[in-house]
Amino acid sequence: MTTARRGRHGTLSCALLLAANLLIPAAIYVFATGFFPYKPLLPGLATFDSVTEYGEPPEAPFDRLVFMVIDALRSDFVYAENSGFQFTQSLIRDGAALPFTAHATSPTVTMPRLKAITTGSIPSFLDVVLNLDEGDESSSLASQDTWLAQMKAKSAGKLVMYGDDTWLKLFPGTFDRAEGTTSFFVSDFTEVDNNVTRHIPEELKRDDWNTMVLHYLGLDHIGHKGGPRSPHMVVKQREMDGIIRQIYTAINTHDHLRSTLFVFCGDHGMNDAGNHGASSPGETSPALVFVSPKLRELQSKLQSPTHDDDGDFQYYSTVEQSDLAPTLAALLGFPVPKNNLGALIPEFLPFWSNKRDQIGLLMRNARQIRDIVAAAFGPQIFETEVDEAVAGSLSDYQELARGWKDLAERYGQGANAAGNAELELAIVKWLRHAQSVLSSMASNYDMPRLYLGQAAAVAALIAAVLAVAWSTPDTVTSFVPLTGIVLTYAVMMFASSYVExxxxxxxxxxxxxxxxxxxxxxxxxxxxxxxxxxxxxxxxxxxxxxxxxxxxxxxxxxxxxxxxxxxxxxxxxxxxxxxxxxxxxxxxxxxxxxxxxxxxxxxxxxxxxxxxxxxxxxxxxxxxxxxxxxxxxxxxxxxxxxxxxxxxxxxxxxxxxxxxxxxxxxxxxxxxxxxxxxxxxxxxxxxxxxxxxxxxxxxxxxxxxxxxxxxxxxxxxxxxxxxxxxxxxxxxxxxxxxxxxxxxxxxxxxxxxxxxxxIASVDLSSAYNGVARYQPAAVGLLTFVGxxxxxxxxxxxxxxxxxxxxxxxxxxxxxxxxATAAFAAPGSVWQSHIATLTVFVAGSVVAVMAACTALRTHLFVWTVFSPKLLYSVAWSLGQHLVVNGVLAGVVYGLGVLEGEGS
Structure with a gap:
């Protein structure tokens, strides 16, 4: 090859390499915006006036709420024999506390879990990314229907919040008194919690509030630093148990708190490494406990501590986190939030002695979910008659419509005592079925963006292959092993087990x-x-x-x-x-x-x-x-x-x-x-x-x-x-x-x-080395290096x-x-090195995008393939472009200068 032709090929190869590495982040951005969109939501606040066929709502047993989140409170931390929650366990035995294991769906990180808890809906997987950006306000719930918005609409008192400032980001302007603490400074076990606790005695004496939210972070930080068996863990559990004792004692002694419902729970759990974000049993099994002297009326008096027979962290009854929203609505006397997918926890129905009141509460919950089905598939789904001959081949949504019409007819006809009991069971069954169907409903993917992103990634791959062909000093046969790696890796991305x-x-x-x-x-x-x-x-x-x-x-x-x-x-x-x-x-x-x-x-x-x-x-x-x-x-x-x-x-x-x-x-x-x-x-x-x-x-x-x-x-x-x-x-x-x-x-x-x-394996233990307060850029860099x-x-x-x-x-x-032709120009070999790496990176991005698109309705799309897409972003942008392309490239360039001078 002549020198002139070699120069032209070198220039063209450099241009193609630059184009490939510009196309990769562009492809990722376009694809991600189509793969992680926000789901459409029903606007406005629910009102009792919108549903009148079930009569006046029954009187609520509680008028005030203390809602306490203990970050990463795994179920065994409260219910097992080695727990530090000794006072809480005594309340469970006494019947003043009703315990559950709340199933937290993936991603098990704070922001999407709080969205599920407050709205009753299933958040977007994109929240796992927004959860890392404390400056983000695009994920605000200020305009959405939540139990916080409903409590504020009651105008029965102020709303106060102390703890994780994620609440302030999610609910701007909602709280009348608040002090937030950053949730990411994981080196701190004590100050983040002391800043919450110091407000409690004063707030318990006041009677101008109807909702108090507390969010403790220390237990989660201990998990990230030392795991669930850290020597600090039981000590922190005892501290939290002491806070529960303090609040319960105030409810039991202060007249203005007599009708206060105290709920404490974990937003998620943690795995054996102390991390969370994925879908292992430990991460998806936080504790959920309702506390009040009034709960003795239910005469539960369960054994505590108790055992986890199957080793899957399932203690007592298991409910969905989204069930909190309709349950709080019934217990506190406000309408179920419009976008709720949760079902009223039936263990609380005995609070209302009249069976018609119990069925009315369940029907209001079912009617609210029925409205979501109508918004998603059109109201005509409830108007179409179903032939009994084809009833066995109905889709899930048609089954929901058919079941709803049956419930509405039975409720309209009235029933005797035995019939009411059967209707109650039928409503609960329909709610669980609807919850299962709607929770697994595919996201509203923007398919044109998915295809455009993949096309850009394919273009990057082609450009990278041409850049290698025109810059490498090696023979074609030397690329056979690398080609096998790229192809095998691409095929592997279509199997969830291989990704895991x-x-x-x-x-x-x-x-x-x-x-x-x-x-x-x-x-x-x-x-x-x-x-x-x-x-x-x-x-x-x-x-x-x-x-x-x-x-x-x-x-x-x-x-x-x-x-x-x-x-x-x-x-x-x-x-x-x-x-x-x-x-x-x-x-x-x-x-x-x-x-x-x-x-x-x-x-x-x-x-x-x-x-x-x-x-x-x-x-x-x-x-x-x-x-x-x-x-x-x-x-x-x-x-x-x-x-x-x-x-x-x-x-x-x-x-x-x-x-x-x-x-x-x-x-x-x-x-x-x-x-x-x-x-x-x-x-x-x-x-x-x-x-x-x-x-x-x-x-x-x-x-x-x-x-x-x-x-x-x-x-x-x-x-x-x-x-x-x-x-x-x-x-x-x-x-x-x-x-x-x-x-x-x-x-x-x-x-x-x-x-x-x-996501659960992201190690935050060294993310705050040398950092005195949360600084996103510094923490992000240290996390990546770690x-x-x-x-x-x-x-x-x-x-x-x-x-x-x-x-x-x-x-x-x-x-x-x-000088050999292969090494005629210093740096040509390095250019070939980066081009070859770009081939793998572009090929892996193409494969991951194709797998996410083809398997977008797969059972594990949010627990396996979506996290893999996020890791692919980190490998492509962080490791490839920044580390291999810039950092290692600068070191190589400096080395060439040094060598020429020596």
């Missing part, structure tokens, strides 16, 4: 890849048979150890792994490995700064590593003190910063890392080396390693020691040992091989650290690999006084 257990794909593919290149290069004889065999065996052994570090996915999420079996049970072993990891970083920093005076080199490396290590010890001592050994504690005592706060410690580490990285970058820009025997890119990788250790859980820190061993072994393939016959042997890994290796190891590292395709720490590490390691190839190109050109 995606880590196995990367583990086995990585293992097969290492075995393949080992056997291939053994046959080629590039290095000695012994060296090749040992290196391949070591790579495979390290990969096997890494994949067993954290059990992940869904099927075996709680199974044994290296962390659970060896590290959590042996803190001494844990800190030996953690200490070895920090010592390795210390030695790497000293080598990476060897161009500086020795006193300055050791001062910087030792001070920075010691600051990072003592922060991690202090962090773990606060987070999980049972994991900290006496030797680790001793480091805090001898360190002169022993009285420093965690925020100050983290900021010191971040500032030190930033300054040191800045110095290295300046040296590289000046085309000078800061190390005698190491590139600046390798030094930047070491600096990032210290950041990754800071943002990782202690149990995952030794993984980076294993990553480094893999990295050095792979460098043997890129830079084989020279021999007398071949003073400068060629690399045994082509650029495409390196790209494939980087792609595999980035994904393997993510899953090995405990990542999954479930969860993608290993993937980012391998992206930077990939830059080091390609710089090694570039260095070999220059040395080869110098030795032979020629």
């Amino acid at each position: 257990e995606e880590h196995h794909f990367w583990y086995w593919t990585t293992t097969a890849w290492f075995a393949y290149i080992g056997v291939r290069d053994f046959q080629r004889g590039h290095t000695s048979a012994l060296v090749q065999t040992l290196a391949t065996t070591a790579l495979l052994t390290l990969t096997r150890l890494i994949r067993s570090w954290n059990q992940t996915g869904q099927k075996f999420a709680g199974g044994p792994d290296f962390v659970k079996t060896y590290l959590n049970t042996n803190p001494g072993l844990l800190w030996c490995l953690v200490g070895a990891s920090y010592l390795w970083v210390h030695q790497s920093l000293i080598f990476g700064l060897s161009g500086l005076p020795i006193w300055l080199n050791y001062t910087i490396a030792t001070g920075l590593v010691l600051a990072a290590f003592t922060f991690k010890v202090a962090f773990t001592l606060e987070d999980a003190p049972e994991l900290v050994t006496d030797v680790a504690r001793w480091f805090l005592q001898v360190n002169f910063t022993q009285d420093a706060s965690l925020i100050s410690r983290a900021r010191a580490v971040f500032m030190g890392l930033g300054l040191l990285a800045g110095v290295v970058v300046v040296f590289m820009l000046l085309r000078r080396r800061i190390s005698v025997g190491q590139s600046g890119a390798s030094t930047l990788l070491t600096i990032y390693t210290l950041l990754a250790l800071t943002q990782s859980r202690p149990q995952n820190i030794p993984l980076f020691l294993l990553f480094n061993l893999q990295h050095n072994l792979l460098l043997l393939w890129i830079h084989p040992f020279s021999s007398r016959s071949s003073p400068l042997p060629s690399s045994t890994l082509s650029p495409t091989d390196l790209t494939t290796t980087a792609l595999l190891l980035q994904h393997t590292a993510f899953f090995a650290a405990g990542g999954t395709n479930s 969860n993608w720490a290993g993937a980012v590490w391998w992206a930077l390691a990939g830059a080091v690999w390609f710089l090694t190839l570039e260095s070999r190109r220059r040395r080869s050109a110098t030795a032979t006084a020629t």
Whole structure:
């Protein structure tokens, strides 16, 4: 190929690569806006006047409400034998409290759960994204019908709220007195709750309110930091139980609170890791308890504590969270909110002695849901006569219409005592059927946007393939393994089980890849048979150890792994490995700064590593003190910063890392080396390693020691040992091989650290390192680094690999006084690397979008495929564009400058 043609192809390839990487985010945006739309809602507030055929509504037993949310209150936290809610359990035994397990549908995060609780409807999955943006007001419920709006419309008192400021975002202008606290500062177990509790005594003395909302966050924060078995958990449960005692005592003694209904519940639960967002039994099973001395009239007096016989966190009766809205409507005397899909909990019907009153309440609830069916499918569905001969083949909606007409006829005809009992059971059955049908109803997808988004993603894929074809120095056959990876991955996205257990794909593919290149290069004889065999065996052994570090996915999420079996049970072993990891970083920093005076080199490396290590010890001592050994504690005592706060410690580490990285970058820009025997890119990788250790859980820190061993072994393939016959042997890994290796190891590292395709596995434990208050940009960045720490590490390691190839190109050109065509232009190999990665990213986006479209009516569309789409966004925009495209690209570019000057 002539130089002119090569230049034209290079320019065209660059333009196509840019176009592909612009099309990917555009495709994601268009598709997401069509896949996650808001569902249409019935406007206005419900009134009793709109439904008159059921007579006057019966008198409500309560006129005031205290509604207390204890974030992440899993059912066993209240009902099990080891619970800290001892006073609450005594109320259940006494009959003054009626307990339930409330089923929370996915996504199990705060905002959509509060929407379900207050409206009785099923929120959009998009709320899981809006839940992360505290500045968002587009999800407001100010104009929707909720039990809060109904209580305000009664004009019987003020509404007050203390706690999670999500309520203020959802209900702007609703509360007359309020003080919100941010729900995302998960490092705080006490202040967020104390800020709520301090208002309670004063509010209980006042009689100018009819609704008081309290939302406690500390228990959820403990779960995120230490899991459900954290030593802080029972202590927090006892604290919450004390608040319940305080409120119940006031209701029992203050005259103005005599008719107060006290409800406390969890908005969601948590899994065994302390996280939530997905659909595991622990996440979808929060407690729900109604409390009042008046409840003794129901004579429930249930056993407490009790057992969970099936291990699925189902205690007592199970109801839907949406059932709260119609139940509160009946108990407090207001109309059922218009968009409610919940059913009145029948256990409360005995409050009304007249059977006609009970049936009237149920019929009002059924009529309200009937209006939703009519709005969704047209009123004609209730007017069409159904032939008895085809009754067995009716759709769910036709069955609902037929059932409603039957209920209306039976109610209109009246009934005797036995008939009323049968009608009551029939109404309850119809409500549950309607709730099931409407809750599973497909979203109103914008199909043109779905297709347009997929078309843009396909265009990005085509552009990326052409960019690779016109920029790669490798042969077509070298792309066969990567093509197989892309195609297999694409097919896998159409199976929910494979999406949930995606880590196995990367583990086995990585293992097969290492075995393949080992056997291939053994046959080629590039290095000695012994060296090749040992290196391949070591790579495979390290990969096997890494994949067993954290059990992940869904099927075996709680199974044994290296962390659970060896590290959590042996803190001494844990800190030996953690200490070895920090010592390795210390030695790497000293080598990476060897161009500086020795006193300055050791001062910087030792001070920075010691600051990072003592922060991690202090962090773990606060987070999980049972994991900290006496030797680790001793480091805090001898360190002169022993009285420093965690925020100050983290900021010191971040500032030190930033300054040191800045110095290295300046040296590289000046085309000078800061190390005698190491590139600046390798030094930047070491600096990032210290950041990754800071943002990782202690149990995952030794993984980076294993990553480094893999990295050095792979460098043997890129830079084989020279021999007398071949003073400068060629690399045994082509650029495409390196790209494939980087792609595999980035994904393997993510899953090995405990990542999954479930929102519940997002680790927030290090999201607030150095952050004193909620700052979305800082928290988002720290969260990404904490969860993608290993993937980012391998992206930077990939830059080091390609710089090694570039260095070999220059040395080869110098030795032979020629430059090979394949490496004629510095950076062309890196462009091919990014283009090849873009092929995979674009292909994966196409596959995920196609799967979400084809399976949009699938049972698991909101629990499996929608979270996978969100993770695909994070991989495409965060890891690919920002990390591989920008961060690693800058490191590579700086490395090229440094190499040209050396």
